[in-house]
Amino acid sequence: MELFKELISKNGLLFAFLLVGLILGASQLLSKHLFKGRIPAAAIAIIGALLLALFGADKGLANIEIFAGLAVLGGSMFRDFTVVATAMGAEIEKIKQAGLAGILSLFMGVTFSFVLGVIIAYAMGYTDVKDLTAIGAGACTYIVGPITGTAIGASSDVIALGITAGVVKTIVTTVLTPLVAKQIKLTTPHAAMVFGGLIGTTSGVTAGLAATDKELVPYGAFTATFYTGLGCLLCPSIFYYLLMQLLG
Amino acid sequence: MKIYGVALLVFCFLIGKYLGGLLAELIGISGDVGGVGFAMLLLMFANGFLKRYSWYEVQTKAGVFFWSSMYIPVIVAMAATRNVHAAISGGWTALIVGVAVTIMGFMLVPLLSKIRTTKEESDGII
Numbered sequence: 001m002e003l004f005k006e007l008i009s010k011n012g013l014l015f016a017f018l019l020v021g022l023i024l025g026a027s028q029l030l031s032k033h034l035f036k037g038r039i040p041a042a043a044i045a046i047i048g049a050l051l052l053a054l055f056g057a058d059k060g061l062a063n064i065e066i067f068a069g070l071a072v073l074g075g076s077m078f079r080d081f082t083v084v085a086t087a088m089g090a091e092i093e094k095i096k097q098a099g100l101a102g103i104l105s106l107f108m109g110v111t112f113s114f115v116l117g118v119i120i121a122y123a124m125g126y127t128d129v130k131d132l133t134a135i136g137a138g139a140c141t142y143i144v145g146p147i148t149g150t151a152i153g154a155s156s157d158v159i160a161l162g163i164t165a166g167v168v169k170t171i172v173t174t175v176l177t178p179l180v181a182k183q184i185k186l187t188t189p190h191a192a193m194v195f196g197g198l199i200g201t202t203s204g205v206t207a208g209l210a211a212t213d214k215e216l217v218p219y220g221a222f223t224a225t226f227y228t229g230l231g232c233l234l235c236p237s238i239f240y241y242l243l244m245q246l247l248g
Numbered sequence: 249m250k251i252y253g254v255a256l257l258v259f260c261f262l263i264g265k266y267l268g269g270l271l272a273e274l275i276g277i278s279g280d281v282g283g284v285g286f287a288m289l290l291l292m293f294a295n296g297f298l299k300r301y302s303w304y305e306v307q308t309k310a311g312v313f314f315w316s317s318m319y320i321p322v323i324v325a326m327a328a329t330r331n332v333h334a335a336i337s338g339g340w341t342a343l344i345v346g347v348a349v350t351i352m353g354f355m356l357v358p359l360l361s362k363i364r365t366t367k368e369e370s371d372g373i374i
Binding site for chain 2: 194
């Protein structure tokens with residue numbers, strides 16, 4: 001057993017490939033036999049992986065020593081690298097055509113998320129402008145939250161709350177996207193670009209689209225990748241200032 | 249050779265990330281803004297360029313396609329390493345904010361998708 005553990009921890013990344021292969025294989029079987037192909041295997045695998053993450057702590061399954069390699073395979077390096085590789089199948093013309101809608105969706109996505117986050121936080125009893133800004137920023141993505149919160153000097157428990165809201169957003173996006181894709185007409189590269197701009201959480205958008213239709217991934221990722229930057233730009237500056245004028 | 253494709257992909261990735269880092273620095277935040285987007289654009293341009301001069305070999309392309317097909321496995325690994333506990337136990341405010349904001353985003357998709365750049369297919373020049 002010691003030998004086995006040592007072998008795995010030395011080859012963590014390779015073991016992660018094996019694990020993911022097993023998860024996807026099991027999902028394929030479930031998709032085919034239990035769900036009769038109605039739920040795509042990728043969606044089952046992603047939801048299954050989220051459930052498995054419950055066995056760990058803050059890093060999900062990677063908190064358990066022998067599964068630590070999953071954090072490398074699922075880290076931002078491999079995520080961004082493989083997302084870029086999907087651009088091989090994307091057409092530049094389609095990105096150009098959705099350009100205006102993409103930019104608009106980015107601004108609307110950040111603004112609406114912030115405003116709605118602030119309104120809900122206010123309704124839940126938060127009145128301090130810094131607290132509200134940190135939570136509103138967290139409603140954008142779990143990266144915008146802490147960056148904004150730290151920049152304006154919000155308290156750490158409110159920053160943590162903002163991050164959590166962002167994590168919830170990522171997970172809800174991952175799970176819901178394949179289920180509602182048809183209803184919200186998320187079937188074209190054009191709509192995928194709008195979707196990426198509106199939702200903005202790169203991990204949620206790309207995971208959700210991967211479970212919906214792999215062809216759409218590069219388009220959604222394209223706009224989503226600008227969202228966090230825009231959020232970090234607007235939240236601690238203009239939005240914070242406006243909120244201060246409004247409530248301060 | 250497949251390695252040419254992989255090398256090209258890494259080249260685009262690093263340049264894109266670098267540009268993203270520069271843009272972030274310009275704005276005054278740490279990290280990278282749009283790095284993945286820049287890298288994707290570069291790869292698409294490189295793709296068109298190589299195609300035009302027919303320098304692309306099937307094997308070169310296969311090097312890139314391998315990594316694009318690893319995309320879903322990577323996402324599965326990512327999902328398995330999320331802090332799901334925090335999402336569940338973060339209290340009602342975090343939960344309501346996260347869910348409401350996402351659903352609102354979903355509902356706006358069909359509305360904003362109606363906006364189209366009026367220009368029809370251009371001459372196909374990349």
